[in-house]
Amino acid sequence: MAYADNASKTVIVVNSEFPGPTIINAVAHAVLGLVGSNNRDAWNLLAYPSPAFSSESRISEFPAIVLRAKRSSALEKLMCALRGTDIPHNVFIDSMIGASAEDQQAATLAATPEQNKLICVALFGREEAIRPLIKSFSLYKESETSRVAPTE
Template sequence: MKPMYADNDSKFIAVLNRKIETPKLMNALGHMTVGLMAKLPAVDKSKPLKYEFEASWADPSLISLYPFILLAAKNNNQLKTLHLRANELGVCHNAFTDSMLGSSASEQQQQTKEVETDNLTYFGIVIFGATEQLTDLTRKYSLFKG
C-alpha cells in the first residue's frame, strides 16, 4: 500500500459532474481553479513551491504544496448541495455552471445572475481548506476516472 502524501493539512478538491463531457469539464476546472486562487485571502495559503528545471531556458513552475484531488458527483443535485454547504460553512470555493457559457463574459455574467439556482447545471466546484473539514464535505463522492 502506498503511503499517504505527507503534506496534507490542507487540500484542494474539485468535484466534477460526471455527466458533462471531459473537454468541457477540463475548461471549467481551469476557470474554477483560477477563480478560487483569486478568492483565497492570500496566495501563500496554497503554499506555492518553486520547481526549477535543469535547463536554463525553462521558467520555474509553481506547484502547491497541498494535494489537488479530483472527485466525481453522480448528479447535479449533489453539486448544488455541496455548493450550498460550502457557503454555509464558509469554505473557500468556486463553482462553474452552464450559465457561464456564452458568446461573451458580460453575457455569461448576466445569464448567471438571472437563472434561478434550481435551473443551473453544475459542471463542478473547487474547494480549498483544512483536510478534516473538506473530508466531511466530500465523503460521499468517488474518485474522478475521466
Template sequence: MYADNQSKFIAVLNPKIETSKLMNGLGHITAGIVAKCQQIDELQFLNYEFAANWASPAAIGLYPFIILSAKNNNQLKTLHQAANEANILHNAFTDSMLGASAAEQMQNTKNANPDDLIYFGIVLFGTADELTPLTRKFSLFKG
C-alpha cells in the same frame, strides 16, 4: 500517503458533462479560487526548477489536488450550498457561465434560477477536517 496534506484542494466534477467543457470549467474555477483567496500565502505554491535553468520554474501547489466525481447535479448543488454555509473557500462553474461573451455569461448567471443551473464542478480549498465531512460521499473521478 502524501506527507503534506494538512490542507488540500478538492474538485468535485459532473461526469455527465462533455470532457472538453468539463476541463475548461475546471481550469476556470481553479484559477478563480486562487483569485478568491484572501491570503495567497496559505495556498503555498512552490517553485520547481528545471535542470540547467532551461525553462522558468513551474509554480506547483504544496497541497494535494484531489479530483472527485458527483453522481448527479443535485449533489453538486448541495455541496455548493454546504460550502457557502460553512464559509469554506470554494468556486463553482455552471452552464450559465458559457456564452458568447463574459458579459453575457455574467448576466446569465445572475439571472439564473439556482434550481435550473447545471453544475460542471466545484473546487474547494481548506483543511482535511473542514473538507472531509462535505466530500466523503464522492468517489475518485475516473474520466
C-alpha cells in the same frame, strides 16, 4: 502512494454528465477564481525548477484532488453544505459558457437549478474541515464509456 503533505488540500468536484473538455475548462476557471479571490499564500506555492524544460513552475505543497459527482444535484447539496462555513470555494455553472463575458454574467445572474447545471465546485481547506463535505464523492476516473477507440 500516500502523499505526506495533506493537512490542507484543493478539492475539485466535477459533474460527470459533461464532456471532458467542458469539465477541464470549468475546472481551470473555478480554480483560478478560487486562488484569485483568497489568500494566495495559503496554497504554499513552491518553486519547481526544471532547467531541461526551461521552466520554473509554482505548485502547491498541498494535493489537488478531483472527485466525481454523477449529477448537478449532488453539487448543489455540496454548495448548501458550504454555506455558512469559512471554507473558500468557487463554482462553475453551465451558464458561464457563452459568446462573451457580458453574456455569461447575464446568464449566470438569471441561472436557476431547474434550467442550469453546476459543472464543478472547487474548494480549499484543512483536511478535517472538508472531509465531511466530500465523503460522498468518489475519485474522478476515466470512464470506460468515454474512451475513444483507437483508429487503425
